[in-house]
Amino acid sequence: MNRVEHIMGLPISMSVDGFDDAQDDAFAWLREVDERFSPFKPGSEVSRYDRGELALEEMSDELHLILALCAYYEQLSGGAFSARPPGRGFDPCGVVKGWAVQRAADILRAAGASRFCLNAGGDVVTAGEAAPGRPWRVGVRHPDEPDVLCCVLASRDGAVATSAAYERGSHIVDGRTGAAASGLVSVTVAAPDLTSADALATAIFAMGRDGIAWAAEQDCEVFIVDADRKVHRSAGLRLA
Structure with a gap:
């Protein structure tokens, strides 16, 4: 069964x-996160903070916990990932979405679900297989051809x-300078959990071309397209 709700935009x-x-509990949790942790809602806990x-x-x-995760990935990335880049307010979205959807997956697992797929605007958590002997297939959009x-x-x-500029424009900034990130057009990260995958994808994109080498040192697999449309793919990435 495929159930869809529009949450967090x-x-x-x-x-x-x-x-x-x-499923009801997982969606209720995601709606709660949207109310409490959105920097775009004046009454949210994040805005009040x-x-x-x-x-x-x-x-x-x-x-x-969100503050600790933001601090961790800022330190790990040398400041390229930042929830408070120069000249901007506090925006933890680079951590919150992946963390929230991962916790929704944990709600399903705690209830006994062992085979499922959660897809939040292209960021995906999977459990088990789509069918016996067949993995879940996660498509990565071409950066120029939708x-x-x-x-x-x-x-x-x-x-x-995946972090990219093709859906929301230049919304990812280099936390060290506050300028729009450049050098890469699409970064896809495969990792054991979505909290890590989402934050690492954002950090790599924010670093620009320097993120390609940095990604090789992290506990993840990547598929990166740079501004010259050259593909950089880690050896352990599993293609369907």
Whole structure:
């Protein structure tokens, strides 16, 4: 069964057989995240934190975790990934979406689901196989041709995230300078969980061409298209 809801400004689909209550809980969690952690909603916990309206003891455990994740990936990337780049407010979206969808997957697993696929606007978490002996197939859009795939990845019990400029324009910035990231047009990361995949994809894209070498040192596999349309693919990437 494929169930779709529009949350966090994008379509989120769950392909899973049964576990209706767990699906309800997972979607309810994602709607809660949208209300609490969106920097675009003035009343959200994130917006209130950014305006200095929350004392340390008033912050939720989840916000403390988001802040820790943002700090971790900023340190790991040498500042290229930043939830507060120069001249901008606090925006943890580079961590929140992957973390939230990964936790939705954890809700399904805790209920006993062992075969499913969650797709949040192209960022995907998979469990088990689509069918016996057949992995889930995750398509990666061509950066210049919206109706064409440049590759299809095979995923079993893992996650795939893509950062690119073709959907939302130059929305990813280099946290070290505050300028729009350049040098790469598409970064796809396959990792064990979507929290890591999403944050690493954003960090690599923010680094530009330097991110290609940096990606090889991380616990992930990548499919990167640079501004010259040259493909950089890690050896362990599994294609369908």
